Amino acid sequence: MNYCSVCATPVTKKIPAGDNRLRFVCDSCQTIHYHNPKIVAGCIPEWGDQILLCRRAIEPKSGLWTFPAGFMEIGESTEQAAVRETFEEAQAQVERICLFAVLSLPHIGQAYLVFRGPMHSPDFGIGEESLEVRLFSLAEIPWDQIAFPVVKDALRRYVDDVTRGEFQVHVASLSDRLT
Ligand SMILES: [Zn+2]
Structure with missing residues (x-):
């Protein structure tokens, strides 16, 4: 400044x-x-045993996959931001979303609040900031083409929870080595 x-x-x-x-x-x-740090709100949209991911059309990391996520706007709640980002990036409606992970990135002054929740219907589309949007079974997640380490970390925790058969709220801090 x-x-x-x-x-x-x-x-x-x-x-x-x-x-x-x-x-x-x-x-x-x-x-x-x-x-002060910025909050990024994201959502893992669920349809049955599949999740919805978006291939980014914008830098950074254009061409790589993520779940819908973005910076909160003034005047909205964290869960409203997650729902809005899901609609903007994947044209999908999520409902009854639950907090899934709070992931801090202290070295870049960000904290991710990741929610998860069922899609209202199997309808989705390609939002302005996406090149492609599709449902993935957990076995199909393109691990070597995930946009950001924090997204990969959240997805790994998600797969672990599904495998274990129980969701918990994850609170963790990612070091700069991972991001
Ligand atoms: Zn002044």
Whole structure:
């Protein structure tokens, strides 16, 4: 950050009184500009024993597969964001979604909230940000063509839970080595 978003004066990095981290502080209006992690909400849509994945049409990782996921918007809840992303990317309606995994990526300031839930019907389509959308049995998941390590991690946990016959809520932190 170079300029204050309130008054357009150059900002300086300093530790504000009572704080213990470097922040961008405006030299003129004294506004402290905090940079905090972003929440990514995603959903693993289920149809019977299959899940719906999308092949990304946009960078980064265009051409690789993911479940629908994206940054939360102001004014929506995490579960609304997951439902919205599922509709935007895969034109599928999910219902009664459950929290499945909270995966932190501290080195890039993101946390993924991954939900799972049944599709309302087998209808889906190719959203604006997708090249292809299809249902996969768990044995068909294209492990070597998954877009992001965090997505692969969530899918592995999902397959493990299905194999074990019991879902749990996973809370984990992925190191930069994996992402
Ligand atoms: Zn300012």
